[in-house]
Amino acid sequence: xxxxxxRIDRRIIxxxxxxxxxxxxxxxxxxxxxxxxxxxxxxxxxxxxRKRCSxxxxxxxxxTKRAATVWIRNSGDCISKTxxxxxxxxxxxxxxxxxxxxxxxxxxxxxxxxxxxxxESSSPILSTAVVEVSQSSSVEVSQSSSATLSTELCKYWINxxxxxxxxxxxxxxxxxxxxxxxxxxxxxxxxxxxxITLPVGTNKLFSGSTDGTVRIWDCHTAQCANVTNLGDExxxxxxxxxxxxxxxxxxxxxxxxxxxxxxxxxxxxxRVLAMTVGKDTLLAGAEDGVISAWKGSSEAxxxxxxxxxxxxxxxxxxxxxxxxxxxxxxxxxxxxxxxxWDLDTFECKMTLNGHTDIVTSLICWGNFLLSSSLxxxxxxWAESQEKTLxxxxxxxxxxxxxxxxxxxxxxxxTILFCSCRDNSVRLYELPSFTERGRxxxxxxxxxxxxxxxxxxxxxxGTGLVTVSKWSEExxxxxx
Numbered sequence: 001x002x003x004x005x006x007r008i009d010r011r012i013i014x015x016x017x018x019x020x021x022x023x024x025x026x027x028x029x030x031x032x033x034x035x036x037x038x039x040x041x042x043x044x045x046x047x048x049x050r051k052r053c054s055x056x057x058x059x060x061x062x063x064t065k066r067a068a069t070v071w072i073r074n075s076g077d078c079i080s081k082t083x084x085x086x087x088x089x090x091x092x093x094x095x096x097x098x099x100x101x102x103x104x105x106x107x108x109x110x111x112x113x114x115x116x117x118x119x120e121s122s123s124p125i126l127s128t129a130v131v132e133v134s135q136s137s138s139v140e141v142s143q144s145s146s147a148t149l150s151t152e153l154c155k156y157w158i159n160x161x162x163x164x165x166x167x168x169x170x171x172x173x174x175x176x177x178x179x180x181x182x183x184x185x186x187x188x189x190x191x192x193x194x195x196i197t198l199p200v201g202t203n204k205l206f207s208g209s210t211d212g213t214v215r216i217w218d219c220h221t222a223q224c225a226n227v228t229n230l231g232d233e234x235x236x237x238x239x240x241x242x243x244x245x246x247x248x249x250x251x252x253x254x255x256x257x258x259x260x261x262x263x264x265x266x267x268x269x270x271r272v273l274a275m276t277v278g279k280d281t282l283l284a285g286a287e288d289g290v291i292s293a294w295k296g297s298s299e300a301x302x303x304x305x306x307x308x309x310x311x312x313x314x315x316x317x318x319x320x321x322x323x324x325x326x327x328x329x330x331x332x333x334x335x336x337x338x339x340x341w342d343l344d345t346f347e348c349k350m351t352l353n354g355h356t357d358i359v360t361s362l363i364c365w366g367n368f369l370l371s372s373s374l375x376x377x378x379x380x381w382a383e384s385q386e387k388t389l390x391x392x393x394x395x396x397x398x399x400x401x402x403x404x405x406x407x408x409x410x411x412x413x414t415i416l417f418c419s420c421r422d423n424s425v426r427l428y429e430l431p432s433f434t435e436r437g438r439x440x441x442x443x444x445x446x447x448x449x450x451x452x453x454x455x456x457x458x459x460x461g462t463g464l465v466t467v468s469k470w471s472e473e474x475x476x477x478x479x
């Protein structure tokens with residue numbers, strides 16, 4: 001029998017017939033092997049293939065030895081450094097090993113060869129359900145093999161051609177984690193979803209996209225109730241009270257959903273990439289690096305009056321948030337900096353220079369400011385005794401981060417949502433940064449919004465809005 005050989009890591013092993021594995025080979029003789037090849041232990045690359053794992057035990061335990069600290073104000077006026085997470089609470093990364101034909105239980109590294117991937121299978125994206133969480137949409141992850149399963153989504157399963165089935169080393173699910181489940185998908189947008197918002201007191205969900213539309217979804221039926229075509233890319237979308245604000249190029253559209261009135265607010269230059277509201281002030285960050293501020297007005301032609309233009313960033317402003325001590329404004333930019341603004345005087349009070357790439361998202365958690373960047377870090381900033389913000393802790397992620405959001409669950413624990421450039425959304429429990437699960441998408445998730453009852457809304461680059469649920473209790477696998 002003629003056997004085809006493939007070179008892997010300087011060793012020669014035969015290639016098994018694909019059709020024989022699936023019981024469909026009708027060639028006799030066949031030039032491929034009709035049996036399993038010799039077992040060759042191989043090590044999966046960590047960090048998505050960008051960095052090699054080290055067989056050094058000291059590197060494997062580096063996470064437990066890393067001093068994670070955060071500035072915490074004591075009862076007095078002094079500032080002390082306190083561990084953010086106890087070493088015993090931080091688990092070392094699980095290294096999964098791949099064997100040609102079967103999964104090895106080896107706990108140590110045996111080689112640094114690349115994993116050879118073959119054809120693989122699939123199921124469609126999450127089936128559309130209506131608002132109620134279905135038991136059939138629970139995460140299907142084998143608990144018995146969790147120690148060796150990869151946390152990467154199987155790309156062959158996504159495309160419907162994975163042949164390994166339950167034995168595949170990669171995930172065949174859009175979720176990982178025992179508290180995540182699917183609710184429904186909202187399909188309609190054709191391009192990147194740039195904003196999702198749920199106005200308080202309504203049963204409607206608003207979503208904006210670079211396809212130039214804003215869609216209104218009925219939360220009871222999960223159906224699109226209305227589509228508004230704005231003729232320009234929607235770059236940002238937020239709500240405050242009865243108002244919906246849509247960031248376009250050179251303008252902000254303001255709609256009052258109670259009386260149906262609409263207004264156009266002019267922005268100096270470029271696309272409006274970020275918006276927020278604080279201290280009764282609407283703030284919009286634009287492509288030219290300028291932040292425009294409007295306050296309420298009694299004028300008949302517009303209820304908004306431009307009161308200030310905040311200059312300081314040298315490149316586009318891509319994220320804004322208001323909060324933390326003294327209700328200050330925080331802005332993140334493509335110039336890699338974070339600026340802190342006084343909302344009474346509209347003056348820049350300080351500049352934070354900790355990131356080495358675009359600052360993509362900012363959120364306030366208690367008295368802490370959390371920032372993310374394409375430099376693959378989440379940074380925690382805390383106020384010092386001198387009333388300045390100082391870097392308290394930096395959490396490293398394998399991929400660049402594009403969006404953050406957070407929610408408090410029924411157990412009063414804060415869950416941080418971290419969208420990465422590998423098309424995943426990682427869920428961390430604060431303050432320990434213990435990973436609690438992941439959501440996966442076909443393309444990058446740029447919009448994350450929390451809803452009532454543990455609902456999570458995410459919008460990705462394909463235009464899909466996915467509704468998921470964080471359950472109060474872990475799902476119990478049926479016997």
